[in-house]
Amino acid sequence: MIGGAPPAAGLAVAYRECRQIAAAHGRTYFLATRLLSAEHRPAVHALYAFARMVDDIVDHAETDVAQRYPTHAEVVERGELEPSGLLDLIEKQLRIALESREQGALEPQGLILCAVADTIHRYGIATQHFWTFLDSMRMDVPGTARFRDRYATMADLNEYMSGSAAAIGLQVLPILGTVVPIAEAEPAAAALGEAFQLTNFLRDVAEDLDRGRVYLPADELAAFGVDYELLVHCQQAQRTDPRVRRALAHLIAINRDTYRRAVPGIDLLEPRVRPAIRTAAVLYASILDRIEDSDYAVFSHRAVVPRHQRLRVAATQFTAAALSH
Structure with missing residues (x-):
């Protein structure tokens, strides 16, 4: 190499x-x-x-x-x-x-x-x-x-994300470098890629519906009384039905659990790259906060982390890394 x-x-x-x-x-x-x-x-x-x-x-x-x-x-x-x-x-x-x-x-x-x-x-x-x-x-x-334009279960969605997100995490890992054998860092890297992508899916529900796709597991939605027709209705009305709001809150909790499993793996990376990956993890997870702050209004606007917050998080991570050395 x-x-x-x-x-x-x-x-x-x-x-x-x-x-x-x-x-x-x-x-x-x-x-x-x-x-x-x-x-x-x-x-x-x-x-x-x-x-x-x-x-x-x-x-x-x-x-x-x-x-x-x-x-x-x-x-x-x-x-x-x-x-x-x-x-x-x-x-x-x-x-x-x-x-x-x-x-x-x-x-x-x-x-x-x-x-x-x-x-x-x-x-x-x-x-x-x-x-x-x-x-x-x-x-x-x-x-x-x-x-596929629908995913019946979280396992089905994970099959998709294993290639579309986890694989990207595994591609990046050799570039970043690790302090352990690379195989030990791979599960966390894959999980972080999946966490990022599930955040995208929750943020982009409306955009995906425009293309006739739903990247959220149907069985998890159904537990809250949500089906494809209800999502389309919310899209057309640009309003989030209470049932959809509860389903999104549930999926956000699942997404945060994925971040909790993935983030400890950042410590397995080379020290000099950790601030960048922590910044990405914090900022992507912050998109979930923005969705909640909007009362789950994913059908009327796209959740975005403000520039001043992105810069502040990056500066905080950089400063913390500098002080640790």
């Missing part, structure tokens, strides 16, 4: 593109990465940009994807821009990029894949985490064998 070596000049543009994507779309994430050392940031930005690209392909219209990611122009010309085809193409291109790097001639099809392939090699990240992630994203694509 060459981890920590600066990217070659030819890769600088690729990493810069990834940084711009992270800065534009991941406010909490990007702020947390600023607490990392300069040598860690490019790799973490690359992983974010890769995940963002795949997510955009799954969630956005074909023309929008073409504009965001002109790398796929040749696919557009052939009329093969459906999401499942693009996911297959991305996997193929990433495999080619990895093979080319091993042969000493990295020739990927796009800037993001260029940076990701280099990151995988420099930090010795297991490529299976990327294939697991792409498999999970196929669950979001209508017409594929794995497609």
Whole structure:
């Protein structure tokens, strides 16, 4: 593993593109990465940009994807821009990029894949985490064998999150470094990824309904008298029914329990990266506070942690880390 070596000049543009994507779309994430050392940031930005690209392909219209990611122009010309085809193409291109790097001639099809392939090699990240992630994203694509737009139980949702969230936590772990064998830190890293994603699902109920999806377990909702039709009614009325409010409170409690299980794992990371990860954990958990403060008004506005609070949390974590040394 060459981890920590600066990217070659030819890769600088690729990493810069990834940084711009992270800065534009991941406010909490990007702020947390600023607490990392300069040598860690490019790799973490690359992983974010890769995940963002795949997510955009799954969630956005074909023309929008073409504009965001002109790398796929040749696919557009052939009329093969459906999401499942693009996911297959991305996997193929990433495999080619990895093979080319091993042969000493990295020739990927796009800037993001260029940076990701280099990151995988420099930090010795297991490529299976990327294939697991792409498999999970196929669950979001209508017409594929794995497609789901509802999840009957928390176990079903956890199956999805094992690829879409836990795998990302496992991708990042070799970059951050650990003070124990990496296998010992993996359960907590996976749990933290799942905690972040469940927070997103609770915050983005309305957005997901716009796409005909519900990323909340049906059996947990049903225990409070909530079904898909009631969620749609709340969406249309932009008001949270009391039954939905109680269900969200219950799921927030489950989400906080996941954070409680995950956060002790931060102490298994290298000391210098802990402030960044603690910042991300505190800020993401704060989104749950914002949902509660709004009386669970997830259908009328998006819960956001104010900038001044994000900066204060980051400063607090940085100061605490400095004083501990």
